Amino acid sequence: AQKVTQAQTEISVVEKEDVTLDCVYETRDTTYYLFWYKQPPSGELVFLIRRNSFDEQNEISGRYSWNFQKSTSSFNFTITASQVVDSAVYFCALDDNYGQNFVFGPGTRLSVLP
Amino acid sequence: DAMVIQNPRYQVTQFGKPVTLSCSQTLNHNVMYWYQQKSSQAPKLLFHYYDKDFNNEADTPDNFQSRRPNTSFCFLDIRSPGLGDAAMYLCATSRDGIRRDLDTEAFFGQGTRLTVV
Numbered sequence: 351a352q353k354v355t356q357a358q359t360e361i362s363v364v365e366k367e368d369v370t371l372d373c374v375y376e377t378r379d380t381t382y383y384l385f386w387y388k389q390p391p392s393g394e395l396v397f398l399i400r401r402n403s404f405d406e407q408n409e410i411s412g413r414y415s416w417n418f419q420k421s422t423s424s425f426n427f428t429i430t431a432s433q434v435v436d437s438a439v440y441f442c443a444l445d446d447n448y449g450q451n452f453v454f455g456p457g458t459r460l461s462v463l464p
Numbered sequence: 465d466a467m468v469i470q471n472p473r474y475q476v477t478q479f480g481k482p483v484t485l486s487c488s489q490t491l492n493h494n495v496m497y498w499y500q501q502k503s504s505q506a507p508k509l510l511f512h513y514y515d516k517d518f519n520n521e522a523d524t525p526d527n528f529q530s531r532r533p534n535t536s537f538c539f540l541d542i543r544s545p546g547l548g549d550a551a552m553y554l555c556a557t558s559r560d561g562i563r564r565d566l567d568t569e570a571f572f573g574q575g576t577r578l579t580v581v
Contacts, residue, residue: 441506445570452570
């Protein structure tokens with residue numbers, strides 16, 4: 351069975367600090383997809399990134415970057431120069447059944463203080 | 465423009481009174497999901513439709529049912545809501561992910577926050 355672990359329940363940083371959110375996953379499948387979603391106080395889940403298991407390239411998008419390491423089953427998310435608007439709950443998720451088995455980690459609540 | 469629309473945003477129902485939450489999508493996606501998210505917890509998958517095929521999670525209570533009359537709409541029926549069913553209910557869609565060359569992602573609606581009184 352698949353499982354997603356986000357060991358950090360809550361993180362607080364001061365604005366402009368860098369912060370890394372950890373995600374470790376378990377799956378028996380060789381083909382799977384990993385995601386990060388942001389859930390601001392408004393409640394909607396906002397898609398941030400998708401990565402398939404065959405693509406281990408790290409990705410940078412503005413202040414966001416992701417580090418995917420299959421050897422350690424990790425898909426960590428870094429926010430550089432954090433801003434107050436980054437305050438939200440961040441969920442890592444795994445899909446190992448082509449869109450039919452989508453599981454979220456417990457989430458990490460990030461608070462960015464001014 | 466919103467692609468996954470959930471109505472209403474807030475729903476109050478009485479203990480034991482059936483309630484229906486609705487979800488519509490403009491993405492023409494094959495797969496539609498319903499998640500339950502309780503306070504400070506991760507979303508928990510209740511069930512999903514792959515086209516017309518209904519897939520129930522093993523631990524979803526019988527009190528929760530779903531209907532998908534067409535591609536665009538999906539409903540969550542709670543037959544006899546209890547106090548423990550108060551939560552945010554999230555609808556999501558994704559396109560056919562059977563083909564390896566199609567990456568899947570789930571698009572979420574804004575959710576319906578259900579209060580049971």
